[in-house]
Amino acid sequence: MKFGTVLVTGGAGFIGGNFVHMLINELGAKVINLDCLTYAGNMVTLEPVAGNPKHIFVKGDIRDRKLVRSLLAESKPEAIVNFAAESHVDRSIDSPGDFIQTNVLGSFELLEAARGHWGDLTGADRDRFRFLHVSTDEVYGSLGGTGLFNESSPYSPNSPYAASKAASDHLVRAYHHTYGLPAIITNCSNNYGPYQYPEKLIPLAIYKALSGKPIPVYGDGGNVRDWLYVKDHCHAIWSVLQKGAPGQTYNVGGNGERTNIQVVRAICKILDELMPDSPNAPHEKLITHVADRPGHDRRYAIDASKIGEQTGWAAKQTFEQGLKNTVIWYIENKKWADTVMAGEYKGERLGLAKGE
Ligand code: NAD
Numbered sequence: 001m002k003f004g005t006v007l008v009t010g011g012a013g014f015i016g017g018n019f020v021h022m023l024i025n026e027l028g029a030k031v032i033n034l035d036c037l038t039y040a041g042n043m044v045t046l047e048p049v050a051g052n053p054k055h056i057f058v059k060g061d062i063r064d065r066k067l068v069r070s071l072l073a074e075s076k077p078e079a080i081v082n083f084a085a086e087s088h089v090d091r092s093i094d095s096p097g098d099f100i101q102t103n104v105l106g107s108f109e110l111l112e113a114a115r116g117h118w119g120d121l122t123g124a125d126r127d128r129f130r131f132l133h134v135s136t137d138e139v140y141g142s143l144g145g146t147g148l149f150n151e152s153s154p155y156s157p158n159s160p161y162a163a164s165k166a167a168s169d170h171l172v173r174a175y176h177h178t179y180g181l182p183a184i185i186t187n188c189s190n191n192y193g194p195y196q197y198p199e200k201l202i203p204l205a206i207y208k209a210l211s212g213k214p215i216p217v218y219g220d221g222g223n224v225r226d227w228l229y230v231k232d233h234c235h236a237i238w239s240v241l242q243k244g245a246p247g248q249t250y251n252v253g254g255n256g257e258r259t260n261i262q263v264v265r266a267i268c269k270i271l272d273e274l275m276p277d278s279p280n281a282p283h284e285k286l287i288t289h290v291a292d293r294p295g296h297d298r299r300y301a302i303d304a305s306k307i308g309e310q311t312g313w314a315a316k317q318t319f320e321q322g323l324k325n326t327v328i329w330y331i332e333n334k335k336w337a338d339t340v341m342a343g344e345y346k347g348e349r350l351g352l353a354k355g356e
Contacts, residue, residue, distance in 0.1 A: 002078065002128065002241075002242055003029060003078045003079045003128075003130075003241055003242075004030060005029065005075055005077040005078060006023060006029055006030070006032070006077050006078065006079045006081055007031075007032045007034065007068075007071060007072065007081070008020055008023070008033050008034070008080075008081050008083065009034045009062050009080070009082045009083055009084035010034075010035055010062075010082070010083030010084030011031065011033035011035055011057075011083065012033065012035040012041035012043060012046055013035070013040050013041050013083060013084075013087070013197075014045075014191070014195050014196040014197060014230065015083055015191055015230055015233060016033075016035070016083035016084070017045040017046060018194065018195060018230045018233075018234050019081065019083065019237060020046065020049060021048045021049060022231070022234045022235070022238070024049045024054050025049065027238070028054070029054070030054045031049075031055050031056065032071055032077060033057045034058045034060050034062065034067075034068070034071065034084070035058075035059065035084065036059065036060060036061040036062075039197070039343050039344070040086075040088075040197045042197075043057075044336055044339045044340065045336070058071060062082070062110045063101070063102070063105055063106045063109045064109070065109045065110075065113045068110060068113035068114075069116055069117065072113060072114070076125075078128050078129060078130070079129065079130040079131070079132060079241055080114055080130075080131050081132045081237065082107065082110055082131070082132065082133050082134060083134050084102065084106060084110075085102055085103050085106075085134075085165070085168075086098050086099045086101075086102050086103060086161070087161070088350070089138070089159045089161045089162070089293070090199070090293065090351025091161075091199075091350055091351065092161035092164070093159065093295075093350075093351035093352070094350055094351055094352075094353075096160035096164075099160050099161055099164040100160075103164035103165055103168050107133070107167075107168035107172065108171055111131070111171055111172065111175045114175075114181060115179055115181055118131075118182070130182050130183075130184060130246065131181055131182065131183040131184070132183070132184050132185075132186065132240065132241055132244075133168065133169065133172040133183060133184070133185045133186070134186055134188070135165050135168070135185050135187045136162065136187060136188060136189075137189045137226070137251065137302055138158075138159065138161065138162035138297065138300065139155050139156075139157050139162055139166040139169055140153045140154070140155060140156060140187075140300070141156030141157060141158050141162075141297065142156075142298050142300070143298070143299040143300060143301060144299065148301045149187075149251060149300065149301065149303060150251060150303040150305075151187075151249050151250070155170075158295050159295060159297075162297075169185050169187075169249075176246060176247045177247070182246035183246060183247070184240055184241075184244045184245070184246060184247070184250070185248075185250070186236065186237055186251075186252050186307075187250070187251050187302075188228060188233050188251075188252035188253065188302075189226035189227065189252065189253040189254070189302045190225040190226065190227050190228065191227075191230045192227055192228075192322065192323070193229050193230030193231060193322065193325070193326050193329075194329040194330075194333070195336070196230070198340070198341060198347065199347075199350070201225075201260055201263060202227075202267065203330065203337075204216075205264050205267050206271075206327055206330045207337060207341075207347060208286065208347060209267060209280060209283045209286055210271075210280075210330065210331065210334075212279065212280040212286070214286055214287075214288040215264055215286045215287050215288060216288055216290045216349065217260055217264055217287055217289050217290065218260065218289075218290060218291070218292045218293050218296060219289070219292030219293070220261075220289070221259060221261030221264070221289065222260070222261065222298075223296055223297070223298055224257050224258065224259050224260075224298065224299040224300065224301065225257070225260070225263075225300055226253045226254065226255070226256055226257050226300055226301045226302050227254065227256035227258055227263070227319055227323075228252065228253055228254035228256060229254065229315070229316075229322035229326075231317065232254055233252060235313060236250075236252045236307060236311075237252075239312065240307065240311055240313075243310060243311040243312070244307075244310065244311060248310075250306055250310070250311075251302045251303060251304055252302065252307055252313075253302025253315075254304070254317070255304075255315070256315075257299075257301050261287075263323075264287055265284060265287070266323055267283075267327060268284045268286070268287070269283075269284075270323065270324050270327045271283045271327060274327065274328065274331065293351055294351070294352070294353045
């Protein structure tokens with residue numbers, strides 16, 4: 001295997017956690033997992049790899065350049081995959097400063113550590129090394145009723161979250177262009193699946209529905225996202241690591257366009273089927289339209305032909321099956337949800353632009 005040891009940042013979060021499970025349990029790689037454990041990072045997510053000698057967890061911040069340099073020097077990974085971020089648009093509306101700190105400054109410090117480390121490598125080690133930055137389609141802004149984002153779409157971020165990710169993408173690009181760092185960016189559409197903290201649409205809707213509480217739908221519910229099952233995203237990142245070219249960006253998406261209201265109705269229907277005797281059935285009666293998100297982008301959709309052509313990757317999971325798996329996972333893993341929701345946040349509305 002080309003990448004026997006990988007430094008993963010943000011590997012106690014949703015996508016990073018799934019990626020760490022895949023690297024260790026499916027691919028047999030060794031992982032140095034650097035995560036500072038914000039509200040979104042939880043050790044309970046790492047139970048599937050707990051005790052595995054191939055998993056080395058380090059509680060630390062990507063802004064700590066010295067720490068990252070020492071981890072790189074000690075473990076000599078062939079790749080860094082950067083998931084660490086503040087990732088929730090609503091929180092970026094309330095507290096944009098946190099997003100600048102981690103997504104912009106943190107990515108910069110990580111790039112500096114990677115540049116220093118890569119500069120010390122020679123021969124095959126230097127040729128093989130990759131820095132993969134995990135980003136989002138939100139950097140492209142909002143689409144109208146038609147069209148798809150491709151890798152040439154202009155950046156036009158609208159939320160503080162999207163702007164902070166766009167800034168980090170530009171830094172990564174510049175480190176390749178200026179210093180030759182073998183960096184790659186992936187821009188992915190909305191993910192869903194196991195281990196997602198219940199603050200974003202799908203896990204929050206499931207969490208609320210299971211507890212018989214109103215399921216909030218922003219505005220008219222007509223905003224469109226291109227949903228991708230998290231495990232498909234993890235495999236896409238692995239494909240890009242193996243076969244992607246340094247300096248390139250790859251859009252990742254699963255042709256899974258749905259409006260928010262379609263998604264929430266589908267969750268309610270699955271719950272009705274799985275739990276016909278629930279006092280909350282029919283779950284659709286819990287759907288409640290609430291004030292829209294300020295600056296809410298209307299539509300995102302991805303043209304993923306480049307990654308398909310260059311790496312052979314394609315999404316495997318249909319939205320219907322992936323969503324059903326996800327609902328079942330949240331029913332069966334209530335303990336996980338209770339553990340991660342033991343902090344301050346209890347599912348209340350965020351991001352109404354009331355200021356810090
Ligand atoms: P998440 O919020 O679930 O997890 C983020 C993780 O990063 C957490 O474990 C957190 O503790 C850690 N972290 C935060 N700040 C850190 C810091 N300064 N140092 C070290 N660790 C830190 O996020 P996610 O949904 O898994 O997203 C992962 C990445 O994928 C992000 O970069 C995000 O922008 C990108 N992305 C997410 C989606 C999506 O739908 N969730 C879609 C496309 C791209």
